[in-house]
Amino acid sequence: MMRLLREPLLHFFVLGAAVFFLFALVDDSPEPMAANVLEVSEDDARRLAAEFTATWQRAPSPVELDAMITHFLREEVYVREALALGLDRDDAIIRRRLQTKMEFLTESGAEAVAPDEATLEAHLDAKADRFTKPPRMAFEQILLDERVEDADLDVLLARLNRGVDPGTAARPTLLPAVLRLSPKQVVDGTFGIGFFDALDALPMDVWAGPVKTSLGRHVVRVTERPTPQRPSLNDIRAQVEQDWRAELTATLREARFNALLSRYEVSLPDPEKVLGQ
Numbered sequence: 001m002m003r004l005l006r007e008p009l010l011h012f013f014v015l016g017a018a019v020f021f022l023f024a025l026v027d028d029s030p031e032p033m034a035a036n037v038l039e040v041s042e043d044d045a046r047r048l049a050a051e052f053t054a055t056w057q058r059a060p061s062p063v064e065l066d067a068m069i070t071h072f073l074r075e076e077v078y079v080r081e082a083l084a085l086g087l088d089r090d091d092a093i094i095r096r097r098l099q100t101k102m103e104f105l106t107e108s109g110a111e112a113v114a115p116d117e118a119t120l121e122a123h124l125d126a127k128a129d130r131f132t133k134p135p136r137m138a139f140e141q142i143l144l145d146e147r148v149e150d151a152d153l154d155v156l157l158a159r160l161n162r163g164v165d166p167g168t169a170a171r172p173t174l175l176p177a178v179l180r181l182s183p184k185q186v187v188d189g190t191f192g193i194g195f196f197d198a199l200d201a202l203p204m205d206v207w208a209g210p211v212k213t214s215l216g217r218h219v220v221r222v223t224e225r226p227t228p229q230r231p232s233l234n235d236i237r238a239q240v241e242q243d244w245r246a247e248l249t250a251t252l253r254e255a256r257f258n259a260l261l262s263r264y265e266v267s268l269p270d271p272e273k274v275l276g277q
Contacts, residue, residue: 052065106253111245115245119244120233127243136181136183138182138223139178142169142218143175153210160219171216199222206221
């Protein structure tokens with residue numbers, strides 16, 4: 001008996017039993033709810049009341065809160081029974097909603113990260129094309145009368161550059177004779193696709209051309225063509241941080257998915273076999 005009492009393994013079992021006994025005495029955690037028990041707690045009711053207050057800017061009356069509790073109870077019954085029947089398994093809307101919630105849990109981590117100056121500056125340098133204003137151009141244009149021959153263009157351009165009015169060489173049009181600094185989308189949207197690029201090849205501050213569009217031939221004088229410049233971080237900090245956070249969110253989402261996927265042994269069908277090809 002004395003030999004048995006000195007056995008370390010016996011001491012281990014006795015100590016373990018004592019620990020579990022003490023834990024049972026002091027443990028005040030609630031008993032797990034049975035599957036067929038439905039309890040709407042006071043915390044649930046307070047949450048419902050808070051949601052009502054946030055929506056209507058006033059506290060609910062006892063009658064209104066009682067109606068919300070009844071509605072919550074009805075919802076809980078139907079949700080439990082639907083899950084028990086497996087109605088969530090093949091429902092595309094529910095599956096998408098669950099996916100969205102999982103992605104939200106992952107992406108919320110990105111919102112908690114505060115980037116420093118160096119991080120944002122590096123992102124701005126790496127993605128400068130996203131933040132640099134698109135090329136713009138300002139110009140004057142004249143739509144030529146169809147009777148103007150190509151051989152007469154040099155003389156007409158020389159006269160225009162001396163400040164002489166084009167006279168009958170110009171054809172009436174609803175197109176603007178002067179366009180202020182505008183990006184490519186605006187220029188091409190007004191004069192036709194390719195007009196901006198054609199003007200980009202013309203010299204500055206002299207009448208040149210012609211540039212052809214679906215309406216005819218235009219002579220153009222480009223008056224402004226500023227070189228696109230990348231703004232400083234101070235000017236567009238909020239935009240840069242938003243773009244950086246969006247990239248971080250996408251990275252975290254993909255990393256989290258791959259981590260979750262690694263837990264599974266995946267087997268996928270052959271698309272060609274499924275389609276009978």
